[in-house]
Each structure stands twice: as C-alpha cells, then as structure tokens.
Amino acid sequence: MRARAIFWSLFFLVLAVVLQTxxxxxxxxxxxxxxxxxxxxxxxxxxxDPDPALLxxxxxxxxxxxxxxxxxxxxxxxxxxxxxxxxxxxxRFDLNPISLLISAVVLSLLGxxxxxxxxxxxxxxxxxxxxxxxxxxxxxxFNGILALVVAxxxxxxxxxxxxxxxx
Amino acid sequence: MVPDRRAGNPTMVLIALVVASFVLxxxxxxxxxxxxxxxxxxxxxxxxxxLQDATRVVVDPIVxxxxxxxNLTSLRAENGRLRSELETLRAEAAEAGxxxxxxxxxxxxxxxxxxxxxxxxAEIRSGGGPLDTGFTINRGLDAGVVVGNPVVDExxxxxxxxxxxxxxxAIVVPVIGPTSGVEVVTxxxxxxxxxGLGSTERLGLLVLGPEFPLFAGDILRTSGRNxxxxxxxxxxxxxxxxxxxxxxIDTTEVAPLTDPxxxxxxxxxQYSAAPDAVPDEPTDEVxxxxxxxxxxxx
Numbered sequence: 112m113r114a115r116a117i118f119w120s121l122f123f124l125v126l127a128v129v130l131q132t133x134x135x136x137x138x139x140x141x142x143x144x145x146x147x148x149x150x151x152x153x154x155x156x157x158x159x160d161p162d163p164a165l166l167x168x169x170x171x172x173x174x175x176x177x178x179x180x181x182x183x184x185x186x187x188x189x190x191x192x193x194x195x196x197x198x199x200x201x202x203r204f205d206l207n208p209i210s211l212l213i214s215a216v217v218l219s220l221l222g223x224x225x226x227x228x229x230x231x232x233x234x235x236x237x238x239x240x241x242x243x244x245x246x247x248x249x250x251x252x253f254n255g256i257l258a259l260v261v262a263x264x265x266x267x268x269x270x271x272x273x274x275x276x277x278x
Numbered sequence: 279m280v281p282d283r284r285a286g287n288p289t290m291v292l293i294a295l296v297v298a299s300f301v302l303x304x305x306x307x308x309x310x311x312x313x314x315x316x317x318x319x320x321x322x323x324x325x326x327x328x329l330q331d332a333t334r335v336v337v338d339p340i341v342x343x344x345x346x347x348x349n350l351t352s353l354r355a356e357n358g359r360l361r362s363e364l365e366t367l368r369a370e371a372a373e374a375g376x377x378x379x380x381x382x383x384x385x386x387x388x389x390x391x392x393x394x395x396x397x398x399x400a401e402i403r404s405g406g407g408p409l410d411t412g413f414t415i416n417r418g419l420d421a422g423v424v425v426g427n428p429v430v431d432e433x434x435x436x437x438x439x440x441x442x443x444x445x446x447x448a449i450v451v452p453v454i455g456p457t458s459g460v461e462v463v464t465x466x467x468x469x470x471x472x473x474g475l476g477s478t479e480r481l482g483l484l485v486l487g488p489e490f491p492l493f494a495g496d497i498l499r500t501s502g503r504n505x506x507x508x509x510x511x512x513x514x515x516x517x518x519x520x521x522x523x524x525x526x527i528d529t530t531e532v533a534p535l536t537d538p539x540x541x542x543x544x545x546x547x548q549y550s551a552a553p554d555a556v557p558d559e560p561t562d563e564v565x566x567x568x569x570x571x572x573x574x575x576x
Contacts, residue, residue: 125329128326129326129329129330129333130333131407132326132330132404132405132406132407132414133330133333133334133337133403133404134333134337134341135407136404136405136406136407136413137337137338137341137405138341138344139405139539140345140537140539140540141344141348144408146407146408148407161287161288161291162287162288162291164288165288165291165292165295166291166295168295169295169298169299172299173302174322175406175407177318177319177322177323178322178323178326178404178406178414179406179407179410179412179449180406180410180411180412180441180449180451180455181406181410182302182303182306182307183302183303183305183306183315183318183319184298184299184300184301184302184303184305184306185299185303186407187295187298187299187302188295188296188299188300188303191292191295191296191299192292192296195288195292198288199288223408223409226408226409227409230409233303233307234307234457235409235456235457242476242477242478243409243476246408246409250408
C-alpha cells in the first residue's frame with residue numbers, strides 16, 4: 112500500500128515536472144499558469160505518510176530548480192514547507208470537493224507567496240516582478256481547478272480503493 | 279482514506295530538508311552555477327531532455343491549434359497585412375542584396391575582415407515555472423554555444439543572454455528577467471542601462487547624465503560595450519516622452535519589443551567582442567573559462 116502510494120506519487124511528480132516545463136510554459140502565453148508540481152506535492156500529502164510526503168516535496172523542488180533558472184534549493188525549500196503544511200492540515204479538511212478546492216488554493220497561495228519572498232531574499236527579485244501579483248493570485252486559482260480534476264484519479268491510483276467518499 | 283498521521287516524525291525530516299535546501303542554495307549562489315551544481319544541472323537536463331522533447335511532439339500541435347483558434351478573428355487581417363509587408367520586404371531584400379555584394383567587394387579590395395556574426399538557430403525546449411522567466415534551448419556546447427552569447431528572435435531583437443550551457447542545451451535569462459541588465463543607447467545617443475522587471479510589458483531604464491530627453495517611439499539598441507553583446511540590436515521601445523530629472527532619467531515607460539513567452543525558435547549569436555568592436559573603450563580580457571568576454575552572470 113505504501114510502496115504503491117510512493118510509486119504513483121513519484122510517477123505524478125515526474126509527469127508534473129515534464130508538463131510544467133513544456134505544456135504549461137507554452138500555455139503561459141494564454142495567461143494560464145498553474146504550478147502543477149506544487150499541486151502534486153499538495154495532493155500527494157493526502158495519501159502519503161508524512162516523511163515520504165516531505166521528501167516528495169523536496170525532490171520535486173530540486174527537479175524544477177535543476178531544470179529552471181532559480182537557485183538550486185529555492186523551490187525545494189518552498190515545496191518542502193508546503194508539503195509540511197499539507198501534512199499538518201490534511202486532517203482538518205473534510206473529504207469533499209469544496210474542502211479540497213479550498214485546501215489546494217490556500218496551500219498553493221502559501222507556496223507562491225513563499226517563492227516570491229524567498230526568491231527576493233536570495234536575489235531573484237521575484238517581488239519586484241511586474242506580474243507578481245497576477246501570478247500570486249492566478250496560480251492558486253488554476254491549481255484549485257486542476258485539483259478537482261486530478262484528485263480522484265490520483266487517489267484511486269495511490270490508494271487502490273474505489274470505495275467510500277469521492278476523495 | 280487518510281494514512282495514520284502518527285507514523286514518523288515529520289518535524290525532524292522538515293528541519294533536515296530545510297537545512298539541506300539552504301545549503302544547496304548557498305552553494306549554488308556562491309559557486310555561481312558552476313562546479314558540482316553545474317554537474318547536477320547537466321545530468322538533470324540530459325535526463326529530462328528526451329522526455330521534454332517527446333512531450334513537445336504532442337504538446338506543440340495542441341498549443342498551436344489553441345493559438346490559432348484564439349487568434350482566428352484577427353488572422354484574416356493579419357494575413358493581408360503580412361502580404362503587403364512581404365512585398366515591401368522583398369523589395370528591401372533585393373536592395374540589401376545589392377548593397378551586401380557591394381560591401382563584400384569593397385571589403386575584399388580593402389582587405390577587411392567580414393563582420394557577419396555566426397549564429398545558431400535553436401528551439402525553446404522548456405520554460406521555468408511561475409516566477410521564473412528563464413527558458414532552456416535545445417542547443418549547447420556541442421553546437422558552439424557559450425555563456426554570455428546573446429539570443430535574438432527572428433527580427434534580431436534581443437531576447438536574452440545565455441547564462442548556463444550544457445552539452446546539448448543552454449539556459450537563457452531573458453531581458454525581461456528581474457536579474458537581467460543590458461547596456462543600451464537611446465535614440466539620441468545617450469547610454470543607459472535597461473533593467474528587467476519580470477514583466478512582459480515594462481522594463482526599467484536608467485540613464486545617467488542624459489543630454490536629451492526620451493521621445494515616445496524611440497528604439498533602444500544595445501550599446502555594444504562590455505557585455506559580449508554586439509551593438510545595434512533592438513531591445514525596447516520608449517512608450518512616452520520622458521524628460522531628465524535631477525540629471526538622470528529613471529523610468530519604466532519602456533516596453534520590450536518582443537515577448538519570450540511567445541517565442542518558439544531563437545537565434546544564438548556566437549559573438550565575441552573583436553578588438554576593433556569598441557575602439558574607444560577598454561575591452562575586458564578574454565576569460566579562459568569558455569565564457570564570452572565581458573559577461574557576468576547574476
């Protein structure tokens with residue numbers, strides 16, 4: 112069960128990294144820019160044990176750092192913190208779509224704000240970016256919408272359970 | 279189904295990972311992307327490249343289709359405009375061909391070296407996530423790309439500068455990136471520094487001791503000094519008149535001429551400042567680490 116969850120979370124993480132750097136970097140021209148790696152980290156924390164959830168966040172962040180232009184470790188730090196927040200708050204949300212939407216939006220917002228603040232502290236000038244407010248507001252919205260779409264298949268694959276509540 | 283949250287001690291793991299992240303960041307920033315972190319990036323790029331290329335085979339046609347649908351209404355008018363522009367450009371190309379032949383002939387007579395800058399056409403392989411304006415191209419060391427090479431679009435508008443290079447790919451920091459700075463010359467000839475703001479709509483411009491104001495529509499071009507970037511490349515357009523204040527012009531009334539978000543193919547100029555490129559200014563020494571002269575990475 113745990114091995115299955117870890118396997119599928121890593122699969123979704125790799126998929127998210129590839130899609131983030133290809134599909135969603137091109138869709139940015141339509142002002143569509145979710146952070147799907149962040150979303151996978153947030154959602155996976157629901158069905159992973161705490162330690163693997165944190166390691167998944169760290170791994171996802173390092174992967175994006177390695178393929179992008181941010182300092183190595185910046186997104187790793189942000190995603191580790193978001194994974195921790197997700198692990199600590201997962202029991203506080205009821206297992207229904209509205210709750211899922213809210214948690215995905217709030218945790219994504221936390222992630223983007225942390226990224227902007229830490230990026231500025233480490234010389235990336237993120238908070239000085241002209242589009243920072245738009246990015247901070249839109250990424251959580253897109254992540255929330257995507258969470259409603261991908262949460263059910265992710266849960267089914269990671270838990271091998273079709274019974275019970277939707278999420 | 280939620281797993282038993284009592285298992286494990288996430289706080290200890292969190293502390294360890296946070297410390298690891300800070301160590302990685304410090305190491306990466308201090309080493310300026312070289313050494314061990316460069317090796318990691320090279321490995322990651324090599325691993326991800328086949329996956330990204332395969333994904334793009336599927337993704338690009340879909341995005342192109344969406345792009346076409348989104349712009350359907352304006353395509354007819356755009357087509358007519360492009361036809362008339364094509365006629366004009368053909369006439370200009372014929373004239374330019376004559377001038378080029380004449381120039382070559384004169385250069386041969388005068389025994390002058392050619393001024394053509396070798397270039398490499400590259401495709402954008404991947405972009406960064408949110409709040410990361412950089413992008414990766416599918417040409418690297420193997421194709422002759424080096425750190426500091428300027429990257430332009432099909433109209434010779436400066437898009438950015440190569441910051442890191444790997445065997446088969448390179449990372450480009452765009453002009454609009456918040457860590458980017460390019461020395462430019464205004465329409466009136468004053469020197470200034472163009473600063474990226476992370477916005478595709480605005481850039482910051484600082485001109486110290488300007489002799490003339492800026493006028494709306496002025497094109498800012500690269501100065502060709504100290505940056506490993508040839509002079510004369512178009513970068514940005516002034517949006518409105520700006521008068522000097524306190525002996526300087528500090529404005530954001532400047533827009534980039536191109537948006538890298540829309541770019542798919544780019545041209546890497548294999549430029550290295552020739553000794554005669556900036557005759558009035560002291561040139562930087564040519565570094566021995568394979569970087570273009572006069573370049574600095576943020």
